[in-house]
Amino acid sequence: MPLPPSGPRSTLASLALIAAICAGATGALAYTAGWLSPDRLTPTKLVDALAPPKGPVPGYRRNHAKGLCFTGVFEANGNGAALSRARAFETGRHPVLGRFNLGTPDPGAPDATVRVRGLGLQITADDGAVWRTAMINAPVFPVSSPEAFYALLRVPTSKAPNAMAAFVAAHPEFAPFGAWAKSPDWTASYAQEPYNSLNAFLFTNASGAEQAVRWSFRPQAQAERITPGDLAKRGEAYLEREITERVAAGPQRWSLILTVAEPGDPTADPSRAWPEGRRSVEAGILVVERIAPEADGPCRDVNFDPTILPDGIRVSDDPFPAARSAAYARSYDLRTAEAKDYPRSAAEAPR
Amino acid sequence: MTADGKHFTGVQRFLHWSMAACIIAMFFIGVGMVSTIMPKYVPLLATHKTLGVAIFVLALVRLAVRARSGAPPLPADLPAPMKLAAHLSHYGLYGLMIAMPLLGWAMLSAGAYPVVLYGDIRLPAILPQNAALHTLLWNAHSYLAFAFFALVLTHVAAALFHALVRRDGVFAAMAPVGSRSGAAPR
Numbered sequence: 273m274p275l276p277p278s279g280p281r282s283t284l285a286s287l288a289l290i291a292a293i294c295a296g297a298t299g300a301l302a303y304t305a306g307w308l309s310p311d312r313l314t315p316t317k318l319v320d321a322l323a324p325p326k327g328p329v330p331g332y333r334r335n336h337a338k339g340l341c342f343t344g345v346f347e348a349n350g351n352g353a354a355l356s357r358a359r360a361f362e363t364g365r366h367p368v369l370g371r372f373n374l375g376t377p378d379p380g381a382p383d384a385t386v387r388v389r390g391l392g393l394q395i396t397a398d399d400g401a402v403w404r405t406a407m408i409n410a411p412v413f414p415v416s417s418p419e420a421f422y423a424l425l426r427v428p429t430s431k432a433p434n435a436m437a438a439f440v441a442a443h444p445e446f447a448p449f450g451a452w453a454k455s456p457d458w459t460a461s462y463a464q465e466p467y468n469s470l471n472a473f474l475f476t477n478a479s480g481a482e483q484a485v486r487w488s489f490r491p492q493a494q495a496e497r498i499t500p501g502d503l504a505k506r507g508e509a510y511l512e513r514e515i516t517e518r519v520a521a522g523p524q525r526w527s528l529i530l531t532v533a534e535p536g537d538p539t540a541d542p543s544r545a546w547p548e549g550r551r552s553v554e555a556g557i558l559v560v561e562r563i564a565p566e567a568d569g570p571c572r573d574v575n576f577d578p579t580i581l582p583d584g585i586r587v588s589d590d591p592f593p594a595a596r597s598a599a600y601a602r603s604y605d606l607r608t609a610e611a612k613d614y615p616r617s618a619a620e621a622p623r
Numbered sequence: 624m625t626a627d628g629k630h631f632t633g634v635q636r637f638l639h640w641s642m643a644a645c646i647i648a649m650f651f652i653g654v655g656m657v658s659t660i661m662p663k664y665v666p667l668l669a670t671h672k673t674l675g676v677a678i679f680v681l682a683l684v685r686l687a688v689r690a691r692s693g694a695p696p697l698p699a700d701l702p703a704p705m706k707l708a709a710h711l712s713h714y715g716l717y718g719l720m721i722a723m724p725l726l727g728w729a730m731l732s733a734g735a736y737p738v739v740l741y742g743d744i745r746l747p748a749i750l751p752q753n754a755a756l757h758t759l760l761w762n763a764h765s766y767l768a769f770a771f772f773a774l775v776l777t778h779v780a781a782a783l784f785h786a787l788v789r790r791d792g793v794f795a796a797m798a799p800v801g802s803r804s805g806a807a808p809r
Contacts, residue, residue: 305654
């Protein structure tokens with residue numbers, strides 16, 4: 273033993289030092305966890321803000337809650353390989369799993385009350401690499417930052433008069449989305465909608481060249497234009513019935529169009545469309561072959577997290593995929609813990 | 624341990640201190656990533672998974688090295704309750720080093736998430752997708768993380784108590800190679 277034990281005074285000082293180190297470490301952890309920063313925009317806050325006035329519907333996704341599953345294939349034609357080395361772009365048939373949905377936190381919302389329709393998709397390549405994406409039919413996103421999206425979600429609960437007008441005035445980027453949302457030019461089927469990534473991702477090809485890309489699945493089905501008023505007359509869950517019957521009668525197809533940014537294009541801002549005439553590549557065809565109700569369906573417990581990407585695609589400077597990933601995980605954790613509230617048998621599922 | 628029977632070997636010290644850095648980083652990455660929606664969320668998550676697997680592998684290596692090299696005995700005059708606490712806390716530390724990465728991996732598997740590390744290293748699912756299991760594992764991973772943090776703090780406090788108050792050579796046994804305390808005269 274090299275040294276005698278310390279005397280009482282220095283023992284006290286040593287114990288104080290040890291206590292200070294432990295307290296400091298705990299404080300640093302608390303700070304990192306955001307417990308000392310009530311203003312931090314956390315996934316919990318973002319997801320809570322999505323809840324409808326009566327509160328979230330337990331067991332369901334916290335947004336895009338109304339939907340149904342499908343399976344099919346992505347038939348890659350090989351053209352996408354010029355942009356990305358992801359195996360999903362190599363010529364061949366890659367199995368897919370997906371979900372048609374409506375952009376609402378209420379799984380019982382009538383179809384005609386929801387402007388935004390979505391497509392969640394998972395493509396699995398033969399090497400096992402998984403690509404997930406969640407897209408919507410809007411041509412642009414409403415706002416340019418996750419913070420602005422949070423502010424938008426809080427508009428309905430605002431006590432301020434003309435809160436929406438004030439929001440639009442403060443967020444001029446909202447105008448293109450607002451105009452699209454107001455247009456009565458809806459379609460009568462999930463099969464007739466385009467589904468857009470809106471977010472930009474970085475594609476890396478086999479020679480290492482990297483480019484920012486946005487993508488769209490464009491429908492091969494002819495669009496039947498319908499006003500929300502006429503859609504309402506067809507029933508509250510017409511779209512689910514329609515796509516089920518349509519796919520039972522024959523597979524439905526979308527072309528995957530990859531659009532390449534040019535220098536200076538706003539890759540970080542999904543509220544801004546890229547100029548017309550950008551180079552685009554048709555990379556293949558999505559074939560939806562089979563529809564399944566969500567309660568028992570293969571998409572039910574899948575999180576279509578847009579940051580689950582294969583080698584050859586990665587997130588860009590667009591801040592949304594990270595924010596969406598964080599919020600989707602929170603939603604997933606909540607709803608899987610509430611599975612008992614969403615019975616598996618479709619017949620028992622509340623509607 | 625070394626030939627004098629008082630120190631851990633250089634390999635053991637290297638494993639101890641490098642894993643200490645990794646594990647402490649994991650606590651901060653973990654609580655940081657689940658409380659942010661910023662772009663750093665994506666690299667934090669990838670780092671958390673990659674580092675977790677690295678810690679799991681290092682923990683297994685460490686146990687093997689420990690089995691081969693042994694450990695210096697605790698001071699003979701250490702009171703029995705402190706000896707017991709020392710032994711139990713080390714079982715806890717080793718157990719959590721191995722359990723936490725497995726719980727995280729199993730949790731992602733039960734959530735049908737692909738487990739992809741840096742370098743496009745893809746790990747297979749170790750459980751089928753299951754909502755109830757996902758919830759159970761998520762809770763276990765989360766609560767045990769805080770228990771692990773508390774245990775590491777206790778470990779640090781005890782190590783410093785040995786170094787500063789008892790001055791009994793226990794800290795010197797694992798002190799970073801080349802440090803003053805590591806070269807303490809005996």
